[in-house]
Amino acid sequence: MFEEPVEPRxxxxxxxxxxxxxxxxxxGVAELEERIEALQAxxxxxxxxxxxxxAGRDAANALFGRLD
Incomplete structure (x- = not known):
């Protein structure tokens, strides 16, 4: 039985x-500053x-050849 390919989100x-x-x-100003900090994080x-x-892709490419 074949599974349907999963579409990317x-x-x-x-x-x-x-x-x-x-x-x-x-x-307010303080809330916007907090928002910026959270978004930067x-x-x-x-x-x-x-x-x-x-890194995972590069490791796979090194092992199996280019995959993408």
């Missing part, structure tokens, strides 16, 4: 869409995960 997801379309007028976390993925 749509970029961003619901949380990212809500974050990027949120009304910022309701926030999320960017750092995402970049670290990206590097792990790249």
């Amino acid at each position: 749509a970029f961003g997801g619901r949380a990212l869409n809500e974050t990027t379309h949120e009304d910022l007028d309701v926030y 999320e960017i750092a976390r995402t970049r670290a995960h990206l590097e792990k993925k790249r």
